[in-house]
């Protein structure tokens with residue numbers, strides 16, 4: 001293919017590394033033309049890790065958006081910046097990829113969706129779970145009827161706490177573990193059920209001194225939501241920051257004719273015992289000594305690699321992403337997260353007014 005999608009990557013730390021791995025595996029259709037981070041040393045080390053040479057480095061995102069000739073701006077910045085950067089990019093007539101959550105407030109997320117519409121450009125929402133190969137396989141097993149009609153799904157993402165300083169303050173991130181981690185199971189379920197939830201009820205640890213462990217964090221460090229759908233099925237969605245031993249991404253599906261248990265992070269084919277320890281085993285594991293299950297191609301298995309390829313293919317064709325990966329899906333996921341917070345705070349069950357619930 002002659003044409004390659006020109007990408008301006010903004011943010012050069014944790015999630016940017018996840019995306020860069022994806023770009024490094026689709027050089028046939030995509031090229032990074034510039035990287036921006038207010039800390040230029042992160043730009044250098046990211047580029048070095050992936051052997052990237054011909055690109056421009058910026059420390060000011062406005063300047064980068066203004067100067068760089070690109071097709072898409074990929075936002076790997078703290079949550080509170082997604083909105084402002086996306087608006088700038090749409091003004092310049094670029095497509096936008098936004099990391100999750102789409103924004104810190106529903107109002108900001110709505111403005112992003114509207115700005116994309118006005119600019120005639122696409123807003124892509126990076127929900128990697130929808131590309132995790134094990135989840136894709138599970139969905140095909142459901143489709144062939146092998147477990148009958150799925151009745152109940154339990155899904156969670158949990159680990160010991162965010163590495164990002166911005167995750168401590170609600171103004172910068174929009175909440176606690178539910179908005180950071182729970183947004184994956186929420187986004188996954190909404191995509192699976194085409195957003196047709198009818199009612200939900202939730203609890204959280206509440207934040208600060210009410211938290212189990214993270215007493216200095218404004219957002220909650222434990223949260224759970226029971227949600228029902230209009231096909232009479234239900235799900236239990238959980239997120240917490242009190243899980244030691246590495247990130248858990250676990251989905252259990254119970255159907256009329258069978259069940260399925262999916263483990264995205266601890267399903268390695270390798271079981272290793274090490275006295276000195278490994279350099280890395282799985283995301284957020286505190287120690288690597290003793291028995292471990294070192295991840296094999298973690299970024300691929302969590303969906304990032306196929307997610308980036310999908311967005312690049314969409315950019316080439318000027319098409320919307322698949323269901324669950326469009327700006328409107330990110331907006332809906334954020335709306336549900338905010339209703340989860342409302343339910344937990346007010347101790348109430350919430351019905352989906354849009355479905356006449």
Ligand SMILES: NC(=O)c1ccc[n+]([C@@H]2O[C@H](COP(=O)([O-])OP(=O)(O)OC[C@H]3O[C@@H](n4cnc5c(N)ncnc54)[C@H](O)[C@@H]3O)[C@@H](O)[C@H]2O)c1
Pocket residue numbers: 010011012013014015016036037038039042059060061076077078079081099100101126128163164165166180
């Ligand atoms: N999909 C996933 O599984 C996943 C995983 C981790 C993070 N994320 C999301 O990715 C986003 C970024 O998170 P992260 O973990 O990479 O954060 P991070 O704190 O590791 O990195 C953020 C980077 O943004 C830079 N930055 C901050 N303000 C800036 C500004 N004004 N201009 C330019 N650069 C600036 C910082 O210097 C830093 O390098 C968040 O929205 C987070 O929710 C998604």
